[in-house]
Amino acid sequence: MDIALLGGRVIDGNGGPPLDDACLLVRGREILTVGPRATTAIPDGAITYDVSGRTVLPGLIDGHVHLRAYAGADRSDFYLWSQATFYEEQILHAARNARRALEAGVTTVRDAAGARLEVAIKHATDQQLLDGARVVVCGFVGMTGGHGDLFTPPAVDRRPYQTADGPDECRKLVRSYARDGVDWIKICTSGGVLSIGDESDWRNYTLDEVRTIVDEAHALGKRVAAHAHTLDGVRQALDGGVDSIEHGSSLDADLIRRMIDQGTWLCPTLSVSEQIHLSGAERGLPPAALHKNALVRASRTEAHRAAVAAGVRIFMGTDTSSILPFGRHAWELELLSTLLGVEPMRALQIATRDAATALGLGERTGVLAAGRWADILVVDGDPLADIRILQRPECIQAVFRDGRLLVDRGLRSARATLS
Numbered sequence: 001m002d003i004a005l006l007g008g009r010v011i012d013g014n015g016g017p018p019l020d021d022a023c024l025l026v027r028g029r030e031i032l033t034v035g036p037r038a039t040t041a042i043p044d045g046a047i048t049y050d051v052s053g054r055t056v057l058p059g060l061i062d063g064h065v066h067l068r069a070y071a072g073a074d075r076s077d078f079y080l081w082s083q084a085t086f087y088e089e090q091i092l093h094a095a096r097n098a099r100r101a102l103e104a105g106v107t108t109v110r111d112a113a114g115a116r117l118e119v120a121i122k123h124a125t126d127q128q129l130l131d132g133a134r135v136v137v138c139g140f141v142g143m144t145g146g147h148g149d150l151f152t153p154p155a156v157d158r159r160p161y162q163t164a165d166g167p168d169e170c171r172k173l174v175r176s177y178a179r180d181g182v183d184w185i186k187i188c189t190s191g192g193v194l195s196i197g198d199e200s201d202w203r204n205y206t207l208d209e210v211r212t213i214v215d216e217a218h219a220l221g222k223r224v225a226a227h228a229h230t231l232d233g234v235r236q237a238l239d240g241g242v243d244s245i246e247h248g249s250s251l252d253a254d255l256i257r258r259m260i261d262q263g264t265w266l267c268p269t270l271s272v273s274e275q276i277h278l279s280g281a282e283r284g285l286p287p288a289a290l291h292k293n294a295l296v297r298a299s300r301t302e303a304h305r306a307a308v309a310a311g312v313r314i315f316m317g318t319d320t321s322s323i324l325p326f327g328r329h330a331w332e333l334e335l336l337s338t339l340l341g342v343e344p345m346r347a348l349q350i351a352t353r354d355a356a357t358a359l360g361l362g363e364r365t366g367v368l369a370a371g372r373w374a375d376i377l378v379v380d381g382d383p384l385a386d387i388r389i390l391q392r393p394e395c396i397q398a399v400f401r402d403g404r405l406l407v408d409r410g411l412r413s414a415r416a417t418l419s
């Protein structure tokens, strides 16, 4: 069945001027064509929607989330929930989170600390068992006592992620994730904010270990993301040849130049540090975590502004988890604008085309063009005039993933009969 979206203003993700009074045709999973309504022939029998006065844009991509997070009605304890909850039950929360992302206009997420649970959610949404955002999974490889390992209190025996120490164990864990079907590998090259008992400036992994992980991942067709808050952490990641820097809270001119030379992506995750700043104390986060977050906030705005000015490749990621609940992804676009001075059109590019390219899906999604997957938003209003409208659920009128209308807040009433 063909679908035609008629009369809307199309922002295609490439950053060029919008196309007014457009016609976007979808056939099956893919976009058939995008062009002026006046000159585009609509196939017989197509379901047509009148979207005049609305904006049509590519589905957003959140390149840094954690699906394995509490999704229920009340609040959970950030640290205890994963200890006190069966894995089987955590899967249900992850599925709900993938659905909630979709409802907020996010058609693809990259889970930044995944394992088999996240691969299961990926398969379930691809196979249409569940409606949710497409999931790109990073298999998490971390050292004993590293940032990831320390989300679990030291006295707890049941630890959700395997650790790997020394090049041989690291290589084996990468291989095991490849067997399980992950898309990326995630490592840490510095300590973190919410991990218990470390400091952000702890070294995570030796250069030998980082190089081994990157070597094995690349040999098996997987890109590598590195969590790094410090100058030394970013340097270690760049020396090791990773593909993306997550957070990148401290950068200097030398590191920025190296990121440009190596084509390394930066995923700023501005939302999570703002969220911890605004609500971390009330959520009961320990003073040490709040202190580490303050250090991140003190350095990252200047670092990211310099990276943007120099032309470092940037893609959207929020670090959405139970601290920053699913559904608020578009806040990051506002923060790109208010904190880093990014124009709305450029912010949309960072959240669509550039994110798709960073994730390795640049030929498939992120842009509204013939042959791409039909991941499409219909928005009530103009995000170029006010990027914040994307945070309002009532403005996200419709979300298509793979050509299927999965979120509909009024599009059906716009169904038109062609005369």
Ligand SMILES: [Zn+2]
Binding pocket: 064, 065, 066, 112, 319
């Ligand atoms: Zn994260």
